[in-house]
Amino acid sequence: MDTQYAVEVDGLTKRYGPLTALDRVSFGVGRGELFGLIGPDGAGKTTLFRLLTTLLDPDEGRAAVDGFDIRTDYRKIRERVGYMPGRFSLYPDLSVGENLSFFAALFGVSTGDHYDLIAPIYRQIEPFRTRRAGKLSGGMKQKLALCCALIHRPSVLFLDEPTTGVDAVSRSEFWDMLARLKERGISMLVSTPYMDEATRCDRVALCNEGKLLGIDTPQGIVARFDEPLYALSGENMYGLLLEARRAEGVRECYPFGEAHHLVTAPGFDPQRFADALVRKGFRGVTVRTAEPGIEDVFIKLMRHE
Known part of the structure; x- marks a missing residue:
């Protein structure tokens, strides 16, 4: 598949018994692009992310992440991606610092190896580095999870509804952080049910019931509306x-x-x-x-x- 893309998807399909969670989805994400998947619960966004991060196998179609096939090159993909799932998935009984050290060890790096990448985010939670992660506020949990996803400097970052349940101020701060990461050349796929967040993306795909209804820039999507x-x-x-x-x-x-x-x-x-x-x-x-x-x-x- 074409290596000019950070992510390339061709006819990807996933079924759970009689339910087709993802139905022949095709799209590409350019390197350094901030790409949004916009749609309600049940649209297939999480299934797509699990396929692209090699946590699931597709029933049909193919896909590549950073030039590597999701079926045959899963080890190389897992070394190169960061994944922030929708639900808080860190260890609540470990402190902020302990969570960060643990995830660094999983990837064979130290917390200082790529500190320049996470520093603007980590500085906001560093005063709470000894606090248990389960005792953090929603916005602080979100920042810690993002630091852990970035600790090995991934080339592609997947964020599955990262701002769900977070207050409006923290939502805005989070998207500001993503804009700074984009400046560092990281390719990102972000899913969200919030339509207003789509305007912060380079391009967006509108998703519903496992299908893509349209892909364009936010301005291009809005231009499709031609009724009074x-x-x-x-x-x-x-x-x-x-x-x-x-x-x-x-x-x-x-x-x-x-x-x-x-x-x-x-x-x-x-x-x-x-x-x-x-x-x-x-x-x-x-x-x-x-x-x-x-x-x-x-x-x-x-x-x-």
């Missing part, structure tokens, strides 16, 4: 949602932040729609033009799948 879109808000948001889904000219209505997004047919009159809702007793109704985001494109692709 409005934001609906007011009192009794649940009632507004039900009314909008029954309204003529509304193709789709779904919660979006503090409003509902309306995908409408050509000729839809937002003022007439708002007036009709007011006549039905709804108060504070506003219907305004909305800018589409990646989540809107994702919903559109699912609707047309």
Whole structure:
């Protein structure tokens, strides 16, 4: 397979009995690229990561990581990748420093061999180096897990929903850390259910039910949305949602932040729609033009799948 790619996937398929968890997936990740896999739980993101890190064998297709085949070169791949699973997987009874030393020993390195790579992250948790990992906050656990995944200076880093359950500030800090790692030339695959995080990636793949719905830059993904879109808000948001889904000219209505997004047919009159809702007793109704985001494109692709 082509060595210009950090990761190359061709027709990769994985089944669990009657369930097809991954269905003929194909894509490539360039060297030094920050590539995002965006999709809900059950989309196949974790299965894909387990295949690429050689923890599972595929039923069909092939893939290469750093130029090595996942079926035949698994030992070489394991030496070259870092993997941060979705759940905190370090040893809760070991201290911060002990966890780091343990993972360094697994790869035959010392904690000082590649300290320059982890230093910007480790300095934030170093004051707690004697604290047991199980007693750390969610954000601190996340930083420790990233340090352990980087301790051997991997060429490709896999991060499976690393910010799930972490507060907004820690989420932002984590993506800042990934941006700095990208500057060091590390290729990264990051999965997330958060659509807003997709904008921090070079390219993203939208995933659902084991399939890829589209791959592009975040801007290219958003550019695919070509339908009239409005934001609906007011009192009794649940009632507004039900009314909008029954309204003529509304193709789709779904919660979006503090409003509902309306995908409408050509000729839809937002003022007439708002007036009709007011006549039905709804108060504070506003219907305004909305800018589409990646989540809107994702919903559109699912609707047309």
